[in-house]
Each structure stands twice: as C-alpha cells, then as structure tokens.
Amino acid sequence: MPSDLLFPDAIVVDGHCDTLGDVLEGKRTLAQHSTQGHVDLPRLRAGGVTAQIFACFVPIHQYHRGATRYAMHMVDVLHQALDAYPDQLLLAAGAADIRRAQAEGKVAAILGLEGAEPLSDSLALLRSFYRLGVRVLGLTWNFRNEVADGVMQGANALGLSPFGLQVVEECNRLGVLIDVSHLAPAGLEDVLRVSRQPVIASHSNARALCDHPRNLTDAQIEAIAARGGLVGVTFVDSFLHKPAAEATIEHVLDHVDHLLRVAGPQQVMVGSDFDGADMPQGLEDATHYPALAAGMAVRGHSEAVIRGVLGLNFLRVFEQVVG
Numbered sequence: 001m002p003s004d005l006l007f008p009d010a011i012v013v014d015g016h017c018d019t020l021g022d023v024l025e026g027k028r029t030l031a032q033h034s035t036q037g038h039v040d041l042p043r044l045r046a047g048g049v050t051a052q053i054f055a056c057f058v059p060i061h062q063y064h065r066g067a068t069r070y071a072m073h074m075v076d077v078l079h080q081a082l083d084a085y086p087d088q089l090l091l092a093a094g095a096a097d098i099r100r101a102q103a104e105g106k107v108a109a110i111l112g113l114e115g116a117e118p119l120s121d122s123l124a125l126l127r128s129f130y131r132l133g134v135r136v137l138g139l140t141w142n143f144r145n146e147v148a149d150g151v152m153q154g155a156n157a158l159g160l161s162p163f164g165l166q167v168v169e170e171c172n173r174l175g176v177l178i179d180v181s182h183l184a185p186a187g188l189e190d191v192l193r194v195s196r197q198p199v200i201a202s203h204s205n206a207r208a209l210c211d212h213p214r215n216l217t218d219a220q221i222e223a224i225a226a227r228g229g230l231v232g233v234t235f236v237d238s239f240l241h242k243p244a245a246e247a248t249i250e251h252v253l254d255h256v257d258h259l260l261r262v263a264g265p266q267q268v269m270v271g272s273d274f275d276g277a278d279m280p281q282g283l284e285d286a287t288h289y290p291a292l293a294a295g296m297a298v299r300g301h302s303e304a305v306i307r308g309v310l311g312l313n314f315l316r317v318f319e320q321v322v323g
Ligand SMILES: [Zn+2]
Pocket: 114, 181, 182, 203, 273, 276
C-alpha cells in the first residue's frame, strides 16, 4: 500500500465520511481519483487508510420520498462498488475483515447510518440493514427522529424514546456499534445508562477548546471513555477553531491532545467527516493522515499512542461490540 505513514504497517481507521452521497448523486465514483471532494479509493490508499466508515446520511430534502428509500440507495451504491472493485475494497462485517484488508492491501468499508431516520419505527428495518452490512448506527442527526432528539433540537431536547430504548437494546444484541455524535445531551446520558456495550462519538471535538454544540464537554468525554467508548477527533473546520476559515492541522492536534488528556490514550479515534464539511489547512483530503501521525509524533506522543488513535483503539472496540 503506497503511503508515507510514520509507521507503514499502522492500521488506520477513519470513523466518518459522507462520500457515498457524492457517489449516489453521480458526481464521481469511489474508484477514480478525483480532485473533487476528499475521499476516493486512490486517496484512501495513498493516505494509508485501512478502514473507512461510510455513513449513509439522508438529507432533509429527501425525507418526502422516504428516508429508508434513500438510505437503501446509498447501501446499494457501496455494494455496487464492492462488486466492481473486489481487488481494492471489502466489506467489514467484523474486526477480522479490517485485519484482512490490511494483510491484502485493500480498504475495508464499514457501513454506517448517520441518523436512525431510515429505521422509521421498526426494529425489523434495523435487522434488515444489519443483514446488508450496517455495523454502525448514529442514533440521530441534528434533529428529532423516532429514536431521540439531535443536538440542534434546542435546549429542551429529549432523550431516548421508548422505541429508542429498544433500538439500543437491539444494537447491543446484534452487534451494532452505537454512534452518539449529533445526539442531544439527554440522549447521550440515556444511552450511557442503558447500553451494555461501549459507544463511539465518531466525529465530535472538545467543547473546552471550541464552543460548538456539536462538540463534547469534558464531562461527556469522560463518561463515554469511562464506559469503554471512544471519542473521534474530527476535522470539521467549524468544530476546531473560530474563525473556522483559520483552522489548521495544529488545531486538530490541539483537540487530539485534549481528548487524550481527558479520555485517556486508549479512548480516542479519528472521524474526519471528509466529504461532509470544510476541512482545515493541512488536512485537505484523505491523503493527509501521515501528516496527522507526524504531527502527533512532533508533539511527543509515543508510537503506541499514535497507533491507538490512528486505528487500534477503534479496532479493539469494534471487535468487542461487533465481533
Ligand atoms: Zn455528521
């Protein structure tokens, strides 16, 4: 695998990208190197990425045609890519597939839903998505759905609904990793109380460094970590620094340092949000993970800590929850 990673054999996992939306809309393909957007297979390989969570996010303007319909189309787009490029891409149904991808020089695709809107009010749909390969479920996007309220719902946002409680239990039973990024604080408290498995916040930074509602307070970071979960540093410029236009990779490294201090070295991961947001200077696309690793080394982090943040922490939790 061509990459200039500090540790060429490192397992690198990115916990969130929105690339499937561009592919579904026909803007570009996964296989072809593009100068548009942030992620495609050549750029993942150049960046040394072993596994990428591909989120199925349903834009609000698609709700009238059915969120389930749109999410199924996104799942189909990924499966079409899996069929078309078996020499480059494999579906990660469990941790062994991530290791196999590394051994075979491929990229492991982990399917995720960003927001439970496609589930409507149905556990049968959750199980059906699982059978299609979905292994990560973001409970909400920014607003209210059948499961819970999102973080932009407002100050009176509610926690898990009775159906949301069932969804958490069914995710625990099936082996679906729950993602709490975008979830309102009351929902996060509920999930941490009822989930028997650790959860991830795949793409959320530290509120202490950048006061944005999508970022987590230190108490929230501690609570996720205390239950064995992970917080994923994200590159979204507006979650890094104000003004967002001045955000650089150094701000990402500041958030990494803070998350490592608050959560501990084994509870931090990376979730870029490539193809879902504007990126900081120095992390313009998926080829730039080596710069992140090098930046951590410059700041004095050990090889073990860097390997953990880049991918081993995620692999451990994915293995525990998904198998
Ligand atoms: Zn998001």
